[in-house]
Amino acid sequence: xxxxxxxxxxxxxxxxxxxxxxxxxxxxxxxxxxxxxxxxxxxxxxxxxxxxxxxxxxxxxxxxxxxxxxxxxxxxxxxxxxxxxxxxxxxxxxxxxxxxxxxxxxxxxxxxxxxxxxxxx
Amino acid sequence: xxxxxxxxxxxxxxxxxxxxxxxxxxxxxxxxxxxxxxxxxxxxxxxxxxxxxxxxxxxxxxxxxxxxxxxxxxxxxxxxxxxxxxxxxxxxxxxxxxxxxxxxxxxxxxxxxxxxxxxxxxxxxxxxxxxxxxxxxxxxxxxxxxxxxxxxxxxxxxxxxxxxxxxxxxxxxxxxxxxxxxxxxxxxxxxxxxxxxxxxxxxxxxxxxxxxxxxxxxxxxxxxxxxxxxxxxxxxxxxxxxxxxxxxxxxxxxxxxxxxxxxxxxxxxxxxxxxxxxxxxxxxxxxxxxxxxxxxxxxxxxxxxxx
Numbered sequence: 560x561x562x563x564x565x566x567x568x569x570x571x572x573x574x575x576x577x578x579x580x581x582x583x584x585x586x587x588x589x590x591x592x593x594x595x596x597x598x599x600x601x602x603x604x605x606x607x608x609x610x611x612x613x614x615x616x617x618x619x620x621x622x623x624x625x626x627x628x629x630x631x632x633x634x635x636x637x638x639x640x641x642x643x644x645x646x647x648x649x650x651x652x653x654x655x656x657x658x659x660x661x662x663x664x665x666x667x668x669x670x671x672x673x674x675x676x677x678x679x680x
Numbered sequence: 681x682x683x684x685x686x687x688x689x690x691x692x693x694x695x696x697x698x699x700x701x702x703x704x705x706x707x708x709x710x711x712x713x714x715x716x717x718x719x720x721x722x723x724x725x726x727x728x729x730x731x732x733x734x735x736x737x738x739x740x741x742x743x744x745x746x747x748x749x750x751x752x753x754x755x756x757x758x759x760x761x762x763x764x765x766x767x768x769x770x771x772x773x774x775x776x777x778x779x780x781x782x783x784x785x786x787x788x789x790x791x792x793x794x795x796x797x798x799x800x801x802x803x804x805x806x807x808x809x810x811x812x813x814x815x816x817x818x819x820x821x822x823x824x825x826x827x828x829x830x831x832x833x834x835x836x837x838x839x840x841x842x843x844x845x846x847x848x849x850x851x852x853x854x855x856x857x858x859x860x861x862x863x864x865x866x867x868x869x870x871x872x873x874x875x876x877x878x879x880x881x882x883x884x885x886x887x888x889x890x891x892x893x894x895x896x897x898x899x900x901x902x903x904x905x906x907x908x909x910x911x912x913x914x915x916x917x918x919x920x921x922x923x924x925x926x927x928x929x930x931x932x933x934x935x936x937x938x939x940x941x942x943x944x945x946x947x948x949x950x951x952x953x954x955x956x957x958x959x960x961x962x963x964x965x966x967x968x969x970x971x972x973x974x975x976x977x978x979x980x981x982x983x984x985x986x987x
Contacts (some may be wrong), residue, residue: 643924645886652921664926665893673926676972678958 567593573605573674575667579612582620587627594631594632605633607670611642618654625661638662685772685830687765694826696763700819705761705817710806713900717759720798721751727794733787759822771827775834785832792828815859855881857888863895863972864965865927868958870903882921889925894974896965897922900958904934908946919952928953928968932961 564579565586574597583643597603608624610616616624628638641664643651651658665671711717725748728734738744754774757767778788803816854877860866865888867881885897899918904911919929932955934942955961 639926640924641926645883645890645925648886648921648924649879649882650918651877651924658833658920658924661924663924666888666926669893669926 565590568570569601569603570576570671571599572603573607573671574603575607575609577609577612580612582613582616582624584623591630591634594636595634597634598634599601603636605637605674607638607664607667607674608638609670610640611644611666613642613647614644616643616647618651618656621651621656622652625659627659628661629659636677639648639664639670639673641665641667685768685833685878687763687768690768690826691763694822696819696822696826700815700822701761701763702814704759704819704823706808706812707803707806708756708759708761708819711759711802713752716802716805717752717755720795720802721748721755723798724751724791724794728791731787731790733784734844737781737783741832744752758827763823768830771830772834775831778831779838782972783835785835788831788835789828796824851877855884857884859894860898860962861890861893861966861969863893863969864898864962865889865892865894865896866898866900866962868900868903869899872905873911873914875902877954878917882918885918886921886925889922889927894927896968897927897929898958898961898965899929899931899960900933901938902935902958904933907938907941912942912945916952920982930955930961932956932958932962951962 565583566577566579567590568575568577574594576594594603594606608628610624613620624640628640631638639662643663662673664673708717738747755769789893799820800817803820806813806816808816821881853865854869854871857865857867863883867885869881873881886892889897899915901907901915907915915931919931922929930953934954934956953964955964
């Protein structure tokens with residue numbers, strides 16, 4: 560951990576957190592704070608965790624990501640994790656990780672689409 | 681090359697000494713004076729011509745003559761007194777040819793037994809001393825067994841390779857993830873779903889989802905032979921994996937007995953959507969796709985409105 564980069568951008572009412580390289584636990588902590596502020600000031604209602612630029616992700620990093628998603632959901636924001644790679648998915652599932660109610664999408668476009676559709680419904 | 685087919689090791693295991701090989705060479709030299717090997721091969725082919733397999737493997741006189749020539753070379757090598765890696769490699773090649781031509785073990789072993797008889801007479805005709813004749817029989821037997829081991833080993837290896845290749849081909853054919861509609865993938869499963877197959881199904885399904893950007897993945901298990909806890913867990917893993925790729929999974933073809941088994945086993949299907957028939961699953965998948973498209977259209981229309 561520690562070699563990653565996190566970029567946060569806003570798209571309509573969603574925030575997109577794009578991860579590059581490894582997922583950094585410290586940055587995830589800051590991310591929750593940033594999202595809390597964004598929700599209050601910018602009327603944001605959902606977050607996409609975009610991980611397609613993470614070539615590898617170990618189980619600790621995935622667990623950290625899940626914890627962050629849950630924390631952000633406690634703020635009342637809807638979350639979708641987008642861009643998990645097939646090899647990574649097979650590894651996570653084969654390791655017996657409890658996935659809970661984690662919402663996922665194939666890529667950013669589909670994640671935003673899902674957030675919009677579910678919002679409409 | 682496997683260690684068991686190393687010339688030095690084989691000679692050691694079959695207890696064949698340089699003196700033994702020298703004695704075989706003496707036999708070969710004596711045979712060459714009267715072209716004995718050729719007459720043994722001719723006699724062998726007379727016997728072979730009466731066997732039921734002859735017409736299957738020898739469909740022309742040309743083939744017979746060619747195999748006779750090869751047989752002569754084979755036995756000349758046998759009685760040359762040289763058993764090195766080239767000798768073994770040549771035997772390996774012969775084994776491969778036997779395997780490729782599917783020569784039955786019965787035919788091969790019967791033929792070698794007949795050669796045993798013919799060469800016993802030939803060794804007697806060498807008129808060596810009693811001790812040398814007796815030793816020549818023993819050495820002939822040992823080297824003949826060594827040759828037979830190499831040949832049958834190749835036949836067995838060929839059969840094993842064929843089984844492995846067929847297994848792989850079966851595995852390839854057994855995971856036909858097909859795109860049946862825009863955004864819908866179908867995987868009809870037939871046979872036994874073990875952990876290796878689960879892995880294969882998962883890899884193929886996830887790559888297809890990424891390729892086609894499918895929203896729905898229908899897995900029809902009506903053709904799966906048995907569904908026990910392990911198999912049910914494998915299905916749940918596949919559905920979890922597809923879900924992580926942002927693709928909903930429906931398992932169709934749940935028979936009443938499978939449903940009862942799952943309940944009795946206490947398998948927690950969680951959020952997995954299941955249907956009794958493939959028809960129901962397809963209806964569900966199409967409805968889900970339609971609702972996604974409706975949502976998309978509504979959003980597109982909304983975006984077009986002036987603000």
